[in-house]
Amino acid sequence: MDDTDQTQTETPTRITDPLTNAFGSLNDLAPELASLQDLATRGSWRSILDKVSRARSLSLLTLPHHHLTYLSYNALALMKLRRFNDAALELDSLEDFNSSGYQYESYPHAYPNRTGSMVPFSLRWLHAVLPFKMSxxxxxxxxxxxxxxxxxxxxxxxxxxxxxxxxxxxxxxxxxxxxxxxxxxxxxxxxxxxxxxxxxxxxxxxxxxxxxxxxxxxxxxxxxxxxxxxxxxxxxxxxxxxKKSDETVVELRNLVNRNKALVYLIGKDYVSAVREYEECIERDGSDIVAVNNKALCLMYLRDLSDGIKVLENALERVPTVALNETVVVNLCSMYELAYVNHSDIKRTLSNWIARVAPDDFDSSCTRI
CATH class of the missing domain: 1.25.40 (Serine Threonine Protein Phosphatase 5, Tetratricopeptide repeat)
Structure with missing residues (x-):
């Protein structure tokens, strides 16, 4: 059973520092930064590497914080593409994060009246998470x-x-x-x-x-x-x-339903768990944790056909949310249990994934 709602932490895609209000827009913070952020949101990590390489080669990065911001995007893209050794080389090129070279006050002409560190928080996070990726x-x-x-x-x-x-x-x-x-x-x-x-x-x-x-x-x-x-x-x-009616109520209601479903799962009451997940999906069709777990409950109830439909419909309706390795692994497992010709069906799925998936999607999860 997927416990994403309890254990998963999202990888940040926004590199810029939300604590500063000194810049009116992303492009005021660094050259073409809005474009980099858009590429990250869409999972176009190879395009980010190209854009960073171009900015460096054309000397578009003129201030110290420009280099740190672009390095952060580059390191994140390399990690997303599982090029961990290259990401490590990028991070190893830095001094200690507390170095005076990364303090605004060390460059009074470039940053008048600004003090503190210019190191993006996401760069510190990347530095911490990289060893896990390298075992x-x-x-x-x-x-x-x-x-x-x-x-x-x-x-x-x-x-x-x-x-x-x-x-x-x-x-x-x-x-x-x-x-x-x-x-x-x-x-x-x-x-x-x-x-x-x-x-x-x-x-x-x-x-x-x-x-x-x-x-x-x-x-x-x-x-x-x-x-x-x-x-x-x-x-x-x-x-x-x-709570009264506001934007947080739907999210909170779904959290309550998913919590109830987990209790039912402990008692192997899959029918009741399905009911809780269905309430979540009716309220928010993009609740992929509820979608995935409903499908697994149906599989446990030996209703493979409906379990497959739940995941396939989610991939069709909300591909940007549903297209993750956990969902695809579960769908392929159901194909293997339900169909003799599962290799052909998985190949069709794999071809569709190749067209729509972000650069960092691990296509090996289809097990073709």
């Missing part, structure tokens, strides 16, 4: 904990300075980094560490985070604490009853 888990964990210390120190500074907007942004970064760490520790079945991380985060938060509390419930389920998980999930549902 060096311990170094990756060490870098992530150093990044967490950095973020928390910045958060303390902003709180002390009563800069509420900046503090809020750094708080979101703290949650993001902790979620990354929880994901890596979950993959190693280090549930005690995960519980400590998430409880520490919740304890120090002024706001109730339903996604974070739901994730706590998921971890509690992993260690067999069904009572604790139910309590966590009920807290999320209680928040829903206090």
């Amino acid at each position: 060096n888990r311990q170094e990756g964990l060490d870098r992530f904990y150093l990044l967490l210390d950095f973020v928390r120190e910045k958060l303390r500074q902003k709180v002390d300075e009563k800069l509420d907007l900046s503090a809020s942004a750094w708080r979101k970064r703290e949650v993001f980094v902790v979620n990354c760490l929880i994901g890596y520790h979950l993959s190693g079945k280090e549930f005690g560490v995960c519980l400590n991380l998430i409880r520490d985060l919740l304890k120090n938060s002024d706001d109730f985070d339903p996604v974070l509390v739901s994730r706590l419930g998921y971890i509690q389920m992993q260690i067999g604490d069904l009572e604790g998980a139910t309590t966590s999930f009920n807290r999320v549902e209680e928040l829903l009853t206090s």
